[in-house]
């Protein structure tokens with residue numbers, strides 16, 4: 001190995017033994033992007049002996065994560081977060097193995113671009129509820145986004161009715177599963193990650209392991225319970241289309257055990273909830289800072305939808321500006337600025353550099369989405385960059401990035417919930433802007449409070465703008481009347 005270290009990709013010098021760890025304390029994507037200027041498309045760091053490779057350009061990411069997917073589709077080993085707390089059944093965190101293939105196939109079957117259409121009625125209902133909540137309780141906008149995203153994901157996973165504040169305890173319980181596993185995955189959280197041999201300790205000697213296994217047992221029970229409710233609904237002939245029903249109806253085709261099925265549906269909340277709600281916070285930040293973009297979007301929506309009804313999915317193909325806005329929200333401030341880590345399953349060479357087996361491989365999504373060659377004014381929120389001269393979505397925007405950004409990841413492990421996520425963001429944004437204006441809040445002297453573009457909260461994997469005040473107000477009395485009607489029977493007015 002020593003012979004090869006001269007060929008490692010370039011990178012900053014670190015300290016003896018701990019390497020570059022101290023240079024990576026906070027918001028590392030900003031630091032990586034500064035280093036990109038010095039070290040180029042691919043660089044390496046040493047995390048106390050663990051090699052980490054950072055891919056800074058689309059070309060490097062696509063050459064490795066797409067074209068050599070056999071080597072780069074693995075995830076790093078996480079003993080506590082993935083193996084103990086989730087029993088190796090968290091599809092997003094597991095190794096690239098046979099179980100992952102079976103699970104991924106089942107998710108794809110239910111969430112691919114065509115299948116995702118069956119969730120549109122649910123997404124319309126959720127969007128109307130969200131707008132009503134924003135109108136009547138605007139100061140708590142962030143918690144409305146969280147509840148709305150949670151409700152949409154749980155509806156998609158289990159066919160549940162929209163969740164209400166009374167359901168908050170169960171959402172908290174599911175949320176706890178996500179947070180436990182994200183916390184456990186943070187570097188330094190558990191010694192066993194540094195000394196894997198500790199995993200062989202008997203449970204009576206290892207409190208952390210005992211507790212982890214106990215959580216796994218409880219969480220498995222919870223997820224199995226959710227799944228068996230769906231099974232009962234199927235038997236009674238009143239199940240709604242959802243991931244769980246699709247898994248249960250095709251369990252033998254997908255070759256999934258009961259436990260695997262339960263965890264597959266259960267983990268969707270962790271993967272889809274915070275990501276979507278954080279992207280909505282980015283949207284609000286953009287609207288507060290770019291009022292002209294908001295007006296432009298509102299004009300386009302009014303032209304297509306009119307003022308007598310809320311937008312719905314029949315407008316989906318007629319609102320390219322909103323599609324462009326969804327892309328720009330995900331590009332401008334990606335909620336997953338470093339994607340999800342990969343791991344090299346074998347040693348490899350790339351452009352004369354050596355990548356050792358077991359190296360962490362990180363895609364610097366933040367830098368790629370701000371590549372000045374692709375986005376000359378990369379720090380501006382400008383959805384029209386994704387439109388062609390006739391105002392349609394420019395499908396040829398980039399050869400390497402069919403979506404116009406890389407926030408959903410790459411290759412075989414690209415986000416399977418992306419169609420669902422895009423649809424949710426589209427409908428939420430269209431309904432919010434049809435009904436409401438978003439403006440900067442003012443201080444006691446009446447001066448606008450301008451939110452910062454770069455202040456953010458790092459939740460472990462997902463990153464969102466730091467909390468900031470802003471104002472949501474109805475665009476007109478008529479809008480309130482349409483919304484009231486939509487709220488009346490619990491369904492959007494167009495139903």
Ligand code: HEM
Nearest residue numbers: 092271272275276336339340408409410413414415417421
């Ligand atoms: C704005 C919304 C979302 C963003 C930005 C996002 C982003 C991502 C990213 C970056 C990855 C890792 C990809 C890679 O390794 O290359 C991922 C994986 C995943 N996402 Fe999403 N996601 C979103 C919404 C959703 C939704 C709504 C669901 C499902 C309900 C979902 C389910 C998953 C799953 C299951 C994985 C693991 C895939 C695997 O490891 O094979 N995501 N997502």
